[in-house]
Amino acid sequence: MAGGITIALDAMGGDLGCEAVVKGAGIARIRQPDVHYEFHGDEAQLKPLLETDDALAAVSTIHHTDVAVSMDDKPSQALRAGRRVSSMWLAIDAVREGRAQAAVSCGNTGALTVMSRMILKTMPGIERPAIAAIWPTMRGESIVLDVGANVVAEQKNLVNFAIMGEAMARTALGQLKPSVGLLNIGAEEMKGNEEIKGAAQFLREADLNFDFHGFVEGDDISKGTVDVVVTDGFTGNVALKTAEGTARLIADYLSNAMRRSLASRIGYLLARGAFNVLRQRMDPSKVNGGVFLGLNGVVVKSHGSATAEGIAAALDLAIDMARNDIIKKIAADLERVHGARTETAAAEASAIPQTAETGTE
Template identity: 60%
Template sequence: MSDRIVRISIDAMGGDHGPEVIIPGAALALERHPGLRFLLFGDKARIEAALDAHPALRAAVDIRHTDVAVSMTDKPSQALRKGRRVSSMWQALEAVKKGDADVAVSAGNTGALMAMAMFCLKLMSGIERPAMAGLWPTLRSESIVLDVGATIGADSKHLVSLAVMGAAMARIVLGIERPSVGLLNVGVEEVKGIEDVKEAGKFLREANLPGMTYHGFVEGDDIGKGATDVVVTEGFTGNIALKTAEGTAKQIGAYLRGAMTSSFMAKIGYLFARSAFTALREKMDPSRANGAVFLGLEGIAVKSHGGADARGIASAIDVAYDMAHYDLRTMIRDSLAATEAQRMSLSFAPDAEPSDA
């Protein structure tokens, strides 16, 4: 992959730690992608201070001072009122709208970022609501799950749009020409589930859309197994699944730490198995899969976990780089057009051969 110039605007005040973690993360990302250039929005004094430890990054950075930062506790409506056009979050998004940046990254308040992104970047034609797609570690490797919390509820048309957008992202991130797509359901049988899910499944089966292979319904435990490359669900269910998985990972980690320190023999055993536990910790490290992409907008925005460390920020920037480098927006736009053409074709197709009567 060539390292052409990709311009990333960053809300440097976002997240739990602000520039003190975001700057080291950007420095790590620059080592991986020398073609990166950054627009950093936020408190110039804090950004400059953090840059002192990263001289190589300074040459790739343009700082835009802002006095207003959206807090992690602001409601979306509050953030829009006080931060529209003047906050570091809004200006990072506006840089994408104006063409000064290819993609925006923020570790800030998720609800505020989604609200601002919708107001600033606008929805793509044919998209009713945006979605948030995240990378999910699995037994096979990684899958893309969406929606993981952008909006609640979905009719069959929206679920199909999620499948199309998720497959486009998978072609970039996973490097698979025809990623497999599954609809999350209460069972794999076609008769199970609510009508909207069944209708979306019927369309995806019959349409045989380019750029994806429709797998069918998947259940909750199939996500971690990596049964499909893309798992589609609406935001309420997706967010609960995400938070449940994160909590389970922490629970297992706590159990293991307790077990390994419970006795002298357990500590001895840990010494012999230390390399295996290190590998497990790496697998369960949330920073490996940090960076959720807002899909369905006329501009690309990536949401980092608010508590991410420098490695996590770098991972989110890596995702942003790939989305811009491979032109996710054009890929989604073309896929949606093909889907609509297929929808029209199926709607005009006769249900059965005409009778002789």
């Protein structure tokens, strides 16, 4: 759509199929009616679903393919079977071609990572993209990255994650000068491996557009000690899944406790409003969606088991990233930090006296 935002959806990804994707888009359309949706998937399934929502159908197009990436496919298998023809590939390619400003998929994370990197390429200076998630905290929301794209991360990766995360915090959370911390096993400077200590030293010395807090620990994530928490994808993914599981465990405990006796049922009725607020705050679907940062385009990964409400949240996130031009912000920050560092290193090198060699013995 000329002058507007278009979101490309992988309608075949996810555990709940096309119906959840279409319903999620319907919810998002109500909140943001000026967005166009490009569905990539089986037209025989998508068309009847869109026909039940005239308002969504009016701002949607279908690009047919009956090839889908399975949740069980290895990335290499997904590439062989779905390169250029799968719903996931076509949704990402719409961003590369400029027809869409962001792509959203509930599909296989490994396949989405590989395809996104192959199609969109990484930004200058970025070796590995990271998945960034919005995390509810005691004082609001924070950004946590990486939550699954990279099992390990070197010093330069952690530095880039910090730069990209603060750009997302400014975009998604409205923070003018976000605070950033590196997730570590302790707050003391001597703790952690060499990669994380090296990243901390770089961030302390760099010309930053954010406040570098230093090291943070696991409990600082939920406290909201910093606006951006930086870690490797293995640790971040474990933390994310643990937090989601804990939220469901507490909700289950509360539900069972409220049904235990007549008195507890009466207590629930009296405090129903407070419990509904708590349920909303603890619902993982409300903050569903991880943004791939470091690519030349916006790609959002939704949980594979996301309901329509969760998919709508992922779409809202994709729309915000596209509308606020997150790619340009990251590119500018990377250039300012790394460019200044390169110029300083070059100046220092030129100041070192050079010893002339005659080449004779």
